[in-house]
Amino acid sequence: MAENSRSTDRAIDESALVALLRARDRSAVAILYDRYAPALYGVLERLLRSHDLAEDALQETLVKVWGNFESYDPEKGRLFTWLVRVARNIALDIFKSKGYRNTLKNQELESLVDVVDRQSSAGDDSDRIGLREIVLALKPEQQEVIDLIYFRGYTQDEASKELGIPLGTVKTRVRSALLTIRKIFS
Amino acid sequence: MDINEYISSGILELYVAGALSPQEEQDVERLAAAHEEIRTEIRAIEEAFEMLARNEAREPRPQVRTVILERIASMESAGAGEEPRAIDASAPVPATPDRSGGGAAVIRIPSRVRYMLAASITVAIVSSGTAAYFGYRWSRAENDLTVLTLENSRMAQREGGFKARLHQEQGYVAALKEPGAVVVEMKGLPIAPGTVATVVWNPSSRQLRLDRGTLPAAPAGKQYQLWALADGKPIDAGLVTGEDAVLLPMKQIERAQAFAITLEPVGGSSSPTLDAMYVMGKVGTNV
Helix, strand or coil, X not given: CHHHCCCCCCCCCHHHHHHHHHCXXXXXXXHXXXXXXXXXXXXXXXXXXXXXXXHHHHHXXXXXXXXXXXXCCCCCCCHHHHHHHHHHHHHHHHHHCCHHHHHHHCHHHHHHHHHHHHHHCCCCCCCCCCHHHHHHHCCHHHHHHHHHHHHCCXXXXXXXXXXXXXXXXXXXXXXXXXXXXXXXXX | CCHHHHHCCCHHHHHHHCCCCHHHHHHXXXXXXXXXXXXXXXXXXXXXXXXXXHHCCCCCCHHHHHHHHHHHHHHHHHCCCCCCCCCCCCCCCCCCCCCCCCCCCCCCCCHHHXXXXXXXXXXXXXXXXXXXXXXXXXXXXXXXXXHHHHHHHHHHHHHHHHHHHHHHXXXXXXXXXXXXXXXXXXXXXXXXXXXXXXXXXXXXXXXEEEECCCCCCCCCCEEEEEEEEECCEEEEEEECCCCCCCCEECCCCCCCCEEEEEEEECCXXXXXXXXXXXXXXXXXXXX
């Protein structure tokens, strides 16, 4: 099928991609995948701590995105923000499910097996800013709050309880952390 | 309200993360609709988050892409009212055969055949998607099996290890319980302070066994040798082999007042190298 060949049309911008998805143009799915799947997968893996479950969740996410694309409102935010939201909700459903704990039991071994898998498939890291650079720039308490709020799907109340700090402090920490990150990437 | 204060409160960062309650979210959206500065700020936060997430992106296995694309393709073609694109049945069918193309007539497929063709292509697409999906599940199941097999063999290995260890410990206990058995603890000499090794010796059966205790691993090209000292003369009691045997059988010894271990070249020596004596213990002083 044509959609299975790597999409070469990476040049189209976000609004053009959104227009294609709205028009239910299936060629948009491959573009969507190539552009967003790795970042979404990274978030999902961090949330679910399992490659297999993250792959399942990625699949469900993109199927849901395709099926419910009309509920995305570009006025409210960027496409990626919405995609992460859909992904996070699916991950949280998996997280709450019964099977999750059982799956995690095999994690130690699974990650052992996967280390071998992944070593051969490590991508091109040349345009990545080293995690170390971000880690060095953020204070530990900023990292903590970014991890909980942006990558683990905690609400502000949950983060406040988890970290034992007032809501106001959660807000100011997230704010200062994001400002630092914005500086790094600008 | 002060917009700048609102922006710097951190609420927009939480909004982008989806960490607000639905009520709070609505409030943010209402204010964003009214204030350009808030919208701009939200975009900037979203971009930073996207950069951060891209920075930590991970490539899923390549087959995931195939499965997802095929699943969506088959979902779409099987969906109500959607026909496969291979035959565009939704295009208006001319009421009369098209003769306008200067002889290049449009090939029209009779509607019943067209329907059947469409249906068969749908089936083909759905089943290729299904096959890819099951192929993927299969590879996952295989993966799970590998993990379980690995775990199983590890446990078997551990069980084997426990059994061997138990067997050795039982041998140790049996040796200690033998009537007439003497335990001689050999203590570290100045070149190996703190080191302890033990022999279990039965003068009546002459059986001698060594527990190498905390003796360090022998350096390359060297080997430990056990000596029995009888009437001031050293008698070779055997080479210390292996690393982890709990109780190592040594040469039979009839008479001894003391035991000692020296480090010798591999294969041992006929007489002990005294300045490489690691441990020594006298019979009867510490039983």
